[in-house]
Amino acid sequence: MNQEKNIPYKIYLEESEMPTAWYNMRADMKVKPAPLLNPGTLQPMTFEELTGVFCDDLVRQELDDDTAFVEIPKEIRDFYKMYRPSPLVRAYCLEEKLQTPAKIYYKFEGNNTSGSHKLNSAIAQAYYAKKQGLKGVTTETGAGQWGTALSMACAYLGLDCKVYMVKVSYEQKPFRREVMRTYGASVTPSPSETTNVGRKILAEHPGTTGSLGCAISEAVEVATTNEGYRYVLGSVLNQVLLHQSVIGLETKAAMDKYGIVPDIIIGCAGGGSNLGGLIAPFMGQKLRGEKDYRIVAVEPASCPSFTRGKFAYDFCDTGMICPLAKMYTLGSGFIPSPNHAGGLRFHGMSTILSQLYHDGYMEATSVEQTSVFEAAEQFARVEGILPAPESAHAIRVAIDEALKCKETGEEKTILFGLTGTGYFDLVAYEKFHNGEMTDYIPTDEDLAKGFAGIPKVDK
Numbered sequence: 001m002n003q004e005k006n007i008p009y010k011i012y013l014e015e016s017e018m019p020t021a022w023y024n025m026r027a028d029m030k031v032k033p034a035p036l037l038n039p040g041t042l043q044p045m046t047f048e049e050l051t052g053v054f055c056d057d058l059v060r061q062e063l064d065d066d067t068a069f070v071e072i073p074k075e076i077r078d079f080y081k082m083y084r085p086s087p088l089v090r091a092y093c094l095e096e097k098l099q100t101p102a103k104i105y106y107k108f109e110g111n112n113t114s115g116s117h118k119l120n121s122a123i124a125q126a127y128y129a130k131k132q133g134l135k136g137v138t139t140e141t142g143a144g145q146w147g148t149a150l151s152m153a154c155a156y157l158g159l160d161c162k163v164y165m166v167k168v169s170y171e172q173k174p175f176r177r178e179v180m181r182t183y184g185a186s187v188t189p190s191p192s193e194t195t196n197v198g199r200k201i202l203a204e205h206p207g208t209t210g211s212l213g214c215a216i217s218e219a220v221e222v223a224t225t226n227e228g229y230r231y232v233l234g235s236v237l238n239q240v241l242l243h244q245s246v247i248g249l250e251t252k253a254a255m256d257k258y259g260i261v262p263d264i265i266i267g268c269a270g271g272g273s274n275l276g277g278l279i280a281p282f283m284g285q286k287l288r289g290e291k292d293y294r295i296v297a298v299e300p301a302s303c304p305s306f307t308r309g310k311f312a313y314d315f316c317d318t319g320m321i322c323p324l325a326k327m328y329t330l331g332s333g334f335i336p337s338p339n340h341a342g343g344l345r346f347h348g349m350s351t352i353l354s355q356l357y358h359d360g361y362m363e364a365t366s367v368e369q370t371s372v373f374e375a376a377e378q379f380a381r382v383e384g385i386l387p388a389p390e391s392a393h394a395i396r397v398a399i400d401e402a403l404k405c406k407e408t409g410e411e412k413t414i415l416f417g418l419t420g421t422g423y424f425d426l427v428a429y430e431k432f433h434n435g436e437m438t439d440y441i442p443t444d445e446d447l448a449k450g451f452a453g454i455p456k457v458d459k
Contacts, residue, residue, distance in 0.1 A: 003092055004103075011254040013085040019249040020072055022242045023280050025352055027068035028287040031359055033238070033351035034326035036062075037313060042457060045323050053220060053322075055230050057128040061239040070242060072124075079123045079156065080246070083112035088254040089418075093382040095402070102405035104398060105260070106418040107251045107278060108385070113179070116388065116420030117274050118149035118234050121243035125232040126153035135228035136160025140190065140215030142270070143169055143343035143390065144176035145420055146234030151185035161185040162229075164192070164218045166345065167210035168338050176424040190215035197221050197319035211335040212271075212346045217319025235271030236316065236325075236350050244277025247417065252281045255415075262293060262415040264401055268393040269297035269306060269364065270343050272350030278417040279362070286361060295362040297353065298393040300372070301441045303336045305329060305349045306357060306364035308447060313457035314348060324457060327354040331450025337440040340369070343390045347450065367396045368439040373432040375399050376422065388420040389428055 003009065026032055035044035050059040061070065072080075091104040109117035129137050136159045141147030147163040154161035163185050170177060170189035177187050188194055190210050191201040197217040201208065208214070216233070223231035233240060255262065265282055267275030275297055285291040299306055305328045315332040316322040329348040336345045349357075356362050376392035378399065379385070387395060394416040405412050422429065431437040 004090070007090055007258055009092060010087040010089050011258065012087055013250060013254055015081060015085070017253060018077065018080065018085050019246050020077065021069040022072055023245040023249060023284060024064065024068055024070060024242050025276070025280055025283055025287070026065045026238065028284050029355065030287070031355055032065045033355045034313070036323040036325055037457065039315065039320065039324050053224060053231050055125070055128045055132050055134070057131065058125060058239050061242055062237060073127065076124055076127050080120070083119070084246070085250050086111055088251055091383055094379060097382045098399065098402050098406065100402040100406040101409060101411045102402040103411065103413045104402055105262070105413070105415045107247060107415070108418045109247060110385070110388070110418065110420040114145060114149035114152055115423065116145035116149065117244060117247060117277065118146045119152065120246050120277070121234065121240045121273065122146070122149035122153040123156070124243040126150065126157050126159055129230060129232070130157045130159060134159070134230055136162065137230055137232045138162040138164070138219040138223040139232050139234065140164045140166070140212055140219045141234065142166050142212050142345050143388070144173050144180070144424060145343065145388070147180050147185065147187065148176060150232065150234070151180040151183035154185065155183040162219070162222055163187045164190040164215040166190060166212060166215050167208070172427045173424050190218050192218060194218070195221045197321065201318060205335070208335060209338045211318060213316070213318035213332050216317040217321055220317065220322055221319070235273035236346065236348065238352060240273050241276035241280070241350060241352055244273050245280035247274070247277035248280040248282060251278065251415070260413060263412040264294045264296065264414045266296045266298060266394045266397050266401070266414065266416040268344060268390045268417070268419060269299045269349065269353070270390065271346045271348070272353045274390070274417050274419045276350055276353055283356065283361065296397060297357065297362060297364040298397045299364065299366050300340065300344050300393065301366040301368045301439065302340045303330070303345050303347070304366045305347065307366045309349070310451060310454065311354060311358050312454050314454050316348060324455065325351050327351050328357065329454065330447060331453045333453040334447070334450030339438055339440050344393065365397060367393055368441070370432065370437055370439050372396050373429070373437065385418065386422045387418060388422040389425050391417070391419040394418070
């Protein structure tokens with residue numbers, strides 16, 4: 001390994017250098033994300049309406065388009081110190097294996113028990129629920145990282161945690177489920193017979209393997225029908241991208257320390273929490289006209305919200321009980337193929353990222369599943385970390401960009417987000433190694449069914 005002089009293999013910040021405030025990209029956006037709409041009146045959701053579902057302080061964060069920096073409460077910063085600052089790693093071994101002149105860095109968010117970046121927002125949302133005096137929270141989870149993170153945060157703060165887990169993941173990842181139960185959460189496969197909306201979805205789609213949209217509907221119903229509970233979400237929402245900005249703020253501080261400037265920033269995109277968190281301060285510079293970066297969102301070809309979706313108001317959930325959000329969407333009725341491994345299975349995308357993509361501040365690409373796992377295996381063999389399938393989408397494109405540099409001789413600096421580890425995803429790795437994994441790409445006809453359910457909103 002030919003290590004560059006003065007650039008460590010891993011760059012850590014000191015505790016004293018950790019961010020003390022989250023960064024809100026909306027403050028610098030010229031075109032703000034469109035507001036959430038009440039599905040009954042088609043008017044912007046008010047603070048009072050949203051507090052029936054979410055915690056009061058979180059609603060304030062959700063609606064704040066103007067405050068650039070929001071102070072991180074000391075209690076949350078103290079919790080962060082258990083696993084933050086997380087390392088920024090120079091992928092010297094991968095560079096050497098690829099024989100590329102590119103310099104590759106990744107921000108590793110898997111160094112906590114939840115195995116992912118999700119804990120950054122889980123502890124924040126649990127903190128505000130506890131501060132409000134609530135009994136507990138409800139949520140959905142796809143691959144299980146968010147549910148695991150939230151169960152950890154709730155255990156730490158003494159809150160009850162009810163998790164609705166996408167059925168296909170519930171069945172494929174029993175050990176992820178057991179970690180949640182170890183931390184005291186109740187875990188229900190979704191759609192289920194425990195809620196009105198779950199029974200309705202099962203009646204309309206017998207044998208369905210579920211989707212995040214289904215699980216969201218059930219979690220919201222339980223939160224709004226049980227006193228002392230509120231619903232919390234692990235991605236998509238403005239408040240979540242705000243909390244996850246700690247990733248990008250740390251990354252930029254570590255890079256600034258050594259005079260490193262990325263040319264390309266790559267993140268996997270499902271609902272937007274990891275990508276939004278990683279790019280936040282860099283996008284802020286871009287929005288303010290201070291610097292330019294090429295920012296790439298990578299999504300699965302089996303759930304291509306950005307690359308094949310429509311920019312429109314749509315329901316965030318399959319049961320159509322949540323507010324309408326203007327985002328890139330495949331339709332709230334779209335359910336990814338059962339062969340889809342890992343997370344990144346939400347039918348829509350963060351309203352912030354959707355607006356930025358629509359306005360040309362970032363680009364998007366989709367990648368097929370088998371090529372993603374090929375990249376994951378290649379990365380694991382040289383960098384020593386088994387990546388989560390979600391993260392491997394970013395790895396795939398980072399490798400592709402590094403190989404382009406090999407062809408052209410350009411010495412570009414590539415940064416990507418390694419959202420977490422893949423030790424609970426071994427069923428998917430097994431299918432890949434056994435040659436049982438296939439690539440499913442929805443046809444235009446498949447997508448048309450989802451698009452048909454998008455409500456007609458003249459806004």
